[in-house]
Amino acid sequence: MYNEIDWDKIDVTTEPPTEEPARQYYFMAKCREWVKGFEQENGRLPAACIQTFGCQMNARDSEKILGILKCIGYMETGSEDADLVVFNTCTVRENANLKVYGRIGQLKKYKAKNPGMVTMVCGCMMQQKESVEKIKKSYRNVDIIFGTHNIYKFAELLAMKLLDSPDSKKMVIDVWENAMEIVESLPAERKYPFKSGVNIMYGCNNFCSYCIVPYVRGRERSRKPEDIIAEIEGLVKDGVSEVMLLGQNVNSYGKNLEKPVTFTELLEKVERINGLKRIRFMTSHPKDLSDGLIEFMGRSEKLCRHIHLPLQSGSSRLLKIMNRHYTKEDYLLLVDKIKKAVPDIAITTDIITGFPGETEEDFNETLDVIEKACYDNAFTFIYSKRTGTPAASMDGQVPEDVVKERFNRLLEAVHRSTARKAAQYLGKTYDVLVEEVNAQEEGYVTGRTGQNYLVHFKGSKNLIGRIVPVRLCESRGFYYYGELAGD
Ligand code: SAH
Numbered sequence: 001m002y003n004e005i006d007w008d009k010i011d012v013t014t015e016p017p018t019e020e021p022a023r024q025y026y027f028m029a030k031c032r033e034w035v036k037g038f039e040q041e042n043g044r045l046p047a048a049c050i051q052t053f054g055c056q057m058n059a060r061d062s063e064k065i066l067g068i069l070k071c072i073g074y075m076e077t078g079s080e081d082a083d084l085v086v087f088n089t090c091t092v093r094e095n096a097n098l099k100v101y102g103r104i105g106q107l108k109k110y111k112a113k114n115p116g117m118v119t120m121v122c123g124c125m126m127q128q129k130e131s132v133e134k135i136k137k138s139y140r141n142v143d144i145i146f147g148t149h150n151i152y153k154f155a156e157l158l159a160m161k162l163l164d165s166p167d168s169k170k171m172v173i174d175v176w177e178n179a180m181e182i183v184e185s186l187p188a189e190r191k192y193p194f195k196s197g198v199n200i201m202y203g204c205n206n207f208c209s210y211c212i213v214p215y216v217r218g219r220e221r222s223r224k225p226e227d228i229i230a231e232i233e234g235l236v237k238d239g240v241s242e243v244m245l246l247g248q249n250v251n252s253y254g255k256n257l258e259k260p261v262t263f264t265e266l267l268e269k270v271e272r273i274n275g276l277k278r279i280r281f282m283t284s285h286p287k288d289l290s291d292g293l294i295e296f297m298g299r300s301e302k303l304c305r306h307i308h309l310p311l312q313s314g315s316s317r318l319l320k321i322m323n324r325h326y327t328k329e330d331y332l333l334l335v336d337k338i339k340k341a342v343p344d345i346a347i348t349t350d351i352i353t354g355f356p357g358e359t360e361e362d363f364n365e366t367l368d369v370i371e372k373a374c375y376d377n378a379f380t381f382i383y384s385k386r387t388g389t390p391a392a393s394m395d396g397q398v399p400e401d402v403v404k405e406r407f408n409r410l411l412e413a414v415h416r417s418t419a420r421k422a423a424q425y426l427g428k429t430y431d432v433l434v435e436e437v438n439a440q441e442e443g444y445v446t447g448r449t450g451q452n453y454l455v456h457f458k459g460s461k462n463l464i465g466r467i468v469p470v471r472l473c474e475s476r477g478f479y480y481y482g483e484l485a486g487d
């Protein structure tokens with residue numbers, strides 16, 4: 001494992017090795033030498049700030065970058081007034097892009113004060129040529145740009161700036177169009193000591209007609225089950241009791257492996273890991289969710305009772321144009337099967353309104369599914385045109401005022417559905433993994449139920465990381481107040 005690396009054994013006076021991950025450990029060792037020099041000169045370690053703009057996959061990538069930075073010797077800081085700032089971007093909707101440009105501009109003031117500061121921009125937005133061009137032209141304060149496929153090369157890229165050309169104004173730009181091999185055994189940090197995300201696959205093959213993700217994350221690639229299991233076993237040894245298996249469509253895990261494995265088979269292996277207490281996964285595409293998985297969800301002792309099942313639209317007509325490969329009826333049937341197999345399961349979803357050509361009738365079908373599926377929560381989005389996707393050139397873009405009005409009705413429908421769910425949960429006792437001391441209320445801690453609801457209850461900080469039974473007493477929409485059961 002990486003945390004047992006003997007840095008003195010890496011000879012940085014020779015040429016770098018060509019094989020991975022040895023090559024990256026060589027560059028980490030080189031950067032460590034630089035950190036020593038920095039510390040001698042400044043009497044402190046260099047500080048690094050990583051900002052994540054996107055989804056769980058993006059957040060996990062940030063943890064990998066932080067893992068490498070910690071190995072190198074950087075201290076983590078939440079302030080952008082730092083020696084190294086990394087923006088890990090998202091481009092799923094247009095407003096995500098706009099936010100990033102504004103924030104890069106704001107970094108200029110810190111660089112003026114600290115000319116040695118290194119600014120890096122990476123992530124999904126950097127896979128798009130227009131975005132890289134715009135930064136090259138208007139944001140010369142950026143030093144290094146890289147994409148989603150070469151995050152593992154972070155130390156090498158940083159070394160190019162710190163060691164080879166510290167005074168050069170030239171931007172280092174390294175964005176790959178296609179993904180290469182999956183590099184295993186690199187460091188990764190995590191936000192909480194007791195839970196962690198674990199990538200099981202990268203990329204997406206689905207090409208939903210509105211979505212940019214397949215273009216910026218590349219084709220689907222699954223990690224080998226033995227690598228995933230070894231990572232989780234390592235995490236458990238290190239104090240982790242909950243893992244979230246991550247992929248854009250976990251239900252199609254394993255199809256492209258040399259020896260194909262299904263997602264359910266992978267889950268069965270993960271379930272057998274001693275010491276692991278909870279398993280989550282995200283995201284499930286309804287078209288690939290198998291009966292085998294539903295059956296496993298019913299009998300598993302470790303899978304949390306929560307599934308995120310993106311609907312996108314309730315209109316079968318629109319679902320076809322969205323290239324989702326299921327109808328409204330298929331979706332509702334699936335929800336019924338899941339609810340039968342796993343009583344008390346929480347179902348959450350993603351919904352888009354304003355897709356090109358969406359009529360009032362289509363929209364009412366979406367409201368109907370919300371009513372029937374009775375979601376615990378839904379992430380609702382206004383359709384955003386993404387250049388290069390099929391939907392961007394479709395006729396019938398819906399006027400802004402119509403979409404806004406529909407969006408409000410969508411929110412109301414989701415609130416009604418959440419309230420109905422709360423009525424079912426109140427008074428019952430659920431296992432809660434305690435995450436942190438509640439910063440707002442003294443004497444309270446906060447944790448999550450298997451259904452993924454946040455619960456605040458009276459308790460001390462020595463409960464953190466433990467799973468305890470909590471009775472839900474009061475609902476505040478998407479979170480609850482409860483009390484330790486048995487008290
Ligand atoms: N792989 C996941 C979702 C990834 S993107 C899945 O298939 O469920 C997260 C969500 O962003 C999507 O579910 C969708 O609801 C939303 N989204 C994607 N592209 C969008 C666009 N162009 N406009 C608005 N919302 C979008």
Ligand code: SF4
Pocket residue numbers: 204205206207208211212213214248249285
């Ligand atoms: Fe996008 Fe569809 Fe892939 Fe999800 S499944 S990432 S919505 S293309």
Ligand code: F3S
Pocket residue numbers: 053054055056057058089090091092124125213216217
């Ligand atoms: Fe955004 Fe990339 Fe995730 S576009 S939603 S960060 S995969």
